[in-house]
Each structure stands twice: as structure tokens, then as C-alpha cells.
Amino acid sequence: MYKAYCRVYQRIFKLVSPILPWREPKLIEGVNSLERLPDFIKTNAISRILIVTDSGIRSLGLMGGFLQGLQNRGIEFFIYDKTVPNPTIKNIEEALELYKNNHCQGIIAFGGGSPMDCAKGVGARVARPDRSISQMKGQFKIRKDIPPLFAVPTTAGTGSEATVAAVITDSRTHEKYAIIDLNLIPHYAVLNPLLTVKLPSHITAATGLDALTHAVEAYIGRSNTRETRK
Template identity: 65%
Template structure:
């Protein structure tokens, strides 16, 4: 009966997707596309902008072109650079106070997934000033217009530049959860590959595997559509063709450009078709131990795909054909196995471990509870997991 409840809920959510007020960000794409953003901001009639970033980005010089462009056009700005990995409610509230104090009328997110989530959280609070962030947790709790949001990703992985999701960490409870609402989809997105060429190798690898996880989970889920399937297929192909090159040769602009497109397409796919149990486990792992989200996904992904067994073999076999690793005589099961092995091989080539060594056994019951609460009934996964499934998978990744 519980499985029937989950599947019925998921079917209703899938049908509702066709009636939601979707928008796609206006894209600025290509080398030096960041230079166009100040004019776009001025064109939108904005007078003062809050820029949400982190210390590393703020000190790297990556934002200087943007800041100089805003100064030249006499657009005021304030910079919030205290975002931490897995941004907290406190981060968002601090940034919100700066927005109000400096009388801003728009938000720029500049950085990886954490600054983007933080900026979306600010937008959610501005749209619903009567609600605290925990009250906006879940699906379609914002439902009101927020100020213009401009997103400048400096990694190629999270897909947050295309999605309706904002992931927040509660530093008091060590819980990580999502706000999901079409109001949170960015209005403008800048995909400038020059912003990613200096990424450390370990960030290139783990954010790239994050993008792969998005595309794969969207594709194998039961809410996949013709459009999300095509976006996922293109993303998976781009990642297998370009991620290792971007990791090995960070100055390769073509590889960097292709990875940005893959991350964007993966974001478009999963924001409509959802993710799955990989993310449910990864979020609780990050919430408890602050494991970077991309790294958590990269480690967990092959374990969950293997655990799905026959329920995911057909779509995984199709993805194996997409990346060209099969022979004509391979069975569906053999193709599926080869695809999972290709993920393991890519992880290994990029020095990503297959386990984590931070899990405390006393935390596992609560981790299981939180992972199940995230996954069920919302995620349209190939196989509904229960407590023992989650327990076994957490034990699998425990070093």
C-alpha cells in the first residue's frame, strides 16, 4: 500500500508539471559573456544589486569585470561574501539584511551551487516576507514573484542556474533540505567558460559528477518526459566526452564550454523530472558531515545504481548506448553493468574515492529517517526504498 501511495503521489506531481508557470532563464553564453551582464542589469531598470558569493570568489578577482561594468553604468551594488559550502539559514538571513540595508532591487549569484542557493533563499524570503525558510521547505511554498535573479555559475555541475530548487542547511539540526518552486528559477544565466578555467581539479571532477548524477537520475526516474530525456541524453554524452579533458586540461575552452552546457541541461532535466535516492542520501551526508554535495553524489551514484538492479537496467542500458561503450551482442543487463562500470572508471581516473570515512554509526538511524523523508513519496525513483535499503546503502559507502 505504501508503494501505491508513493507512485500515485508521483503520478499526480508529474501531471501537475504541465500546468506550472515554467520559465527558462535568458542565457548569455560564450567567452566573455559576463561583460554583457551590467548592460542587462541596467536595461532591466535596476538601481542597486546584491551580489551573493563566497570568500574564495571575492578574493580571486573573477568578479572585477562585473564590478567595473556596474560602476561604469552607475549601478550600485553590495557584496555578500560569507556564503559557506552547503549554505545555512544564517547565511541567507545575513544576506537578506544586507539587501534591505542597501536598498537593493535585484540579486546576482556569483559562484558555485552554494552562492546560487543562498541567493535563491534571499529571493524566496523577499517573495514571502511573512514566512521563515523552514516554512518554505518542500514543493510550491513560495508561489509569489521575487526580484530579478541573475546567476553566474563558476563551476559546471550544480545546474542551479536552470532549476527551481534551493537547498538549505540548518546548522542547528544538521539537516539539509530543499525549497522547490518555479518562482526560484533564475531570470538570467551567464555561461562564460572563462570563469571555470582556473577551477581546482577536485572541484572540476566532483561538480562534473554532480551534473552526471542529475542527468542520470532524471533519465531513469518514472517522471521522465520526451524533453527531459533528450536533455539528459545530451548531458550524459557531453560529460563522458568532456569531463576528463576539463579535469586534465583546465585551459581547454571547448571542454569547459561543453561541461557548462551539460550542467545546464542536467539542471533543466531534473528540475522537471526530479532526482532520486542518490540525492536523498547525499543531502543527509552533507547535512551531518558537510561533505561537498558533488563529492557525495559521485561516491553514492554507482552504489545506488547497482542496488536498483533490474528496475533501472533498461534506461541505464540506453545510456550505455549513448556513450558508445557496448557491442551489438550485449544484453540489457550487460549494457547496464557497463554503464555503471564507466561511472566507476571515471571516478577512479579523477581520484574520487568510492567510500567516505566520516559516518558515525550513532547517526545512521537519523540519516535513514531524513533520507526516506526526502525521497518518499516525492522522488519517482525506479525502486522505492525502505529503511533497510537505506541502511544497507549507507553501510556500503561507509569506509
Template identity: 60%
Template structure:
């Protein structure tokens, strides 16, 4: 709903420019009418970001538009609006916020402020997501998750995301997979694919959140962090792999992911289109809808 409002505001200020011509960076330019964002999930952080994600129902293409004018003027965080959120959506949107924080933190375009906000978001999610999932009327956990999503949004709107998002957008556009669910499944696979390039920063997060001992080596602490993500997904009822992917769709989805991420996203490890195609095989677990 927040992204829809951003898109409407963009069209109001640019009535002669269709939304697909605003894809990418800084294509709107003009200030939007007053926009007040009231999130009802603790996940996207859209109430504080410069992005709106658009799905083209005809082409099954999902893409972001990014412009500073899309940042809402005000954000209202009231945990009561999330009280009735189903457990499955609580879990998936919470892992969406975790993905924002982690991708912003491990990227190559961070600042002391974005690193601080990402760390705080990871800590809040570590301490509160399972409680909010298992006890939906716990307003303290709900409030802390709203704060986590906000802080993660602040981090990634300044430091951007990475290949998890690029792949998730392509899967969401092609198959209608909810964004938080796709992010949650892809995240541990992509963190493992980044390998040593992301290990020191993942180790930092693991030690900070108490996932690994303060004295743990980077490689072991990073592995502990990824294992914790796996355990969180399992506890939240999120599958290990994305089902329903057709191998014949992978080249086009990888091309979309490549166009979205390269060179915009400051990822720890650059991947070309063919390497991204391999990641679809990984997140599918080698099981494809159009094969026996």
C-alpha cells in the first residue's frame, strides 16, 4: 500500500510520464504531495525509504523506482496496527527486515550511521521476531519489530541492498512469490555464496547479537550467523528452497536481476548473469517445475 501511494504521488507530479519510465534512479525529480506512511507490517521499511517496488502484471516484471522525493514526509509507528497480523506474515516480513539490515551492512557503500542502524535492527530482530511470531499480542515485541524494520529501512535506503533483493524481485514478478518469503529463503544461500568476502561483516553481526562468542574467528562466527538465519526460517515455518521455479524461466529472470543489481547495488562480491543463473538453481534446491 505504501509503494502504491508512492507510485500515485509520482504520477501526480509527473502526469505525462508512465510509471515504467520511472524505473531506476532519479526519474521523478519533482516533490510529491504530502505523504504520510503508516506501516501495518514490520518488514519493508517503505515508510522511510526512497524506493517503491512495482509489478508489471502483463510482463511479470518486478522492478524498483528510486528517488529521494519518494521518502514519506512522516511515518507513524503504532504496534496496534500490527496486532492482528497472521503469524506467517509476521515471520516473513520480519525476515524481510533482516535481509534489509544484513544486505545494507555487508555492502560496500556503508557509513558509520548505516552500520549502526543495521546492527541495531539485527539485534532487535534477533531478540523479538520469534516472540512476535509466537505471541502476536505481545505489543513490546511488536513495537520492537516496527523499530527494527524502520532502522533497517534507514540503513538500506542509504546503503542499498544486494543480490538477494534482485533475485527476489524477479521471482516475485514471475511467480507472485511474496517478497518477504522470497528474501527469507534466498538470504542464507546468497550469504554462503558470498563466502569470504562477506565473512568479516557477518562475523561482526554474529558477535554483536550474541550468536557467536566474542572471541570466535571470522569464518566460524559468519557460519554461525548463517546457521542462525537457517534456524530462524525453520522456526518461522519458512521453507529452505523456492518451489515452482521453471528452469526455462531462469535466463530471463537472471537477466532482470543482473539489470537491477549491476552496477547499482554495492554487493560484497560481483556476479555476472551466468553466475546469477546458478543462484536460481541453488535456491530451487535443484528441483524445477518443468522437469521430472
């Protein structure tokens, strides 16, 4: 019975999907795309911004020139780098506190899928301060605009810079679940190949296979859409 329910749900969602208000991130592409990002942030009238990343990315020094670019344009930034693989509710709440205490106006997700999901969780909590992360579990529980979200992927694996979902771990219950909402799609995505080539080789290999599985799924999955078929 449950299998039949899932199949019916998939078919209904596939019929409704074309009329949903999907947002496509504005792409900033090329080897100098990261250098151009501060200008886009300034264009959005943002003077204080939260950067969500992890300690590994920060130790690699991938953000050095970019942070200087923010300073040159008078944009204050506040870095949260405690994100763990499979980000937790604690990560989100800590980053949210940093966002609110410094009166930030936007969020940069810099890294792989975990910083992306953590940043989306922060955006969801800013948009819906009345709801906890666990209360937004599932589909379409946000339904409000999140702050401007700038995604800077350093891996090719998750594709989170263009998706509607964030996967969160509840350390208390040991539960891992997704928050899915159209408003979680980032507003901007920076696609800079120089960021990916500087990663350790084993991470490049693992995330490359992750990207391949997503591509295969787009061909054979029953829930594919017009966008995944492009």
C-alpha cells in the first residue's frame, strides 16, 4: 500500500511540477567569477554578510582573495566555520546567532554540500523565526523568502547550489532528514573551476562519483523534471 501511495504521489507531483514557481540561481561563471561576487553582493545593497563554511575550506586558504575583495568594497563579513559533515541543528543555530548578533543582511555558503545545507537552514530560520528546524522537516514548510543566498560550491558532488533541499542531522534523536522548499534555492551560484581543482584528490574523486550518480538518476528516476532532462 505504501509503495502504491509513493507512486501516486510521484505522478501527481510530476504533473504539478511545471507550474510551480521554480527559481533558477543567477550564475556567475568563469575563472574570475569569485572576484566578481563582491560586486553582486554590493548591488544587492548588502553591507554585512554571514559566510558559512567549514574548517577544512578555511585552512586551505580558498577564501583569501575573496575576503579581501569584500573588504575593498566596504562589506563586513562574519565567518562561521564549525560546520560538520552532515550539518546539525546545533550548527544552524550557532550560525543563526552569529547572523542575528551582527545584523547581517545576506548569507554566503562557501564549500561543499554541508556548508550549503547549513546556510540554507540559517536562511530558513531567518525567514521563519517562529519555527524550529524540526518543524520545517518535509516539504513546503517555509513558504517565505529567505535572505539573499550566494552559493560558492567547491565540489562537483551535491549540486546543492541549485536545489530546493537541505539535509539536516538532529544529534539528539540521531535522525537525518530533508527540508524541501522552493525558497531554499540560492539566489546566486558562483561556478569557479579553480576552486574545485585545489581540493585534495580523494575529495575530487568522491564528489565526482556523486555528481555522476545524480546525472544517472536524472535519466532513470521516475521523479525527473524538465530541468533534469536538459
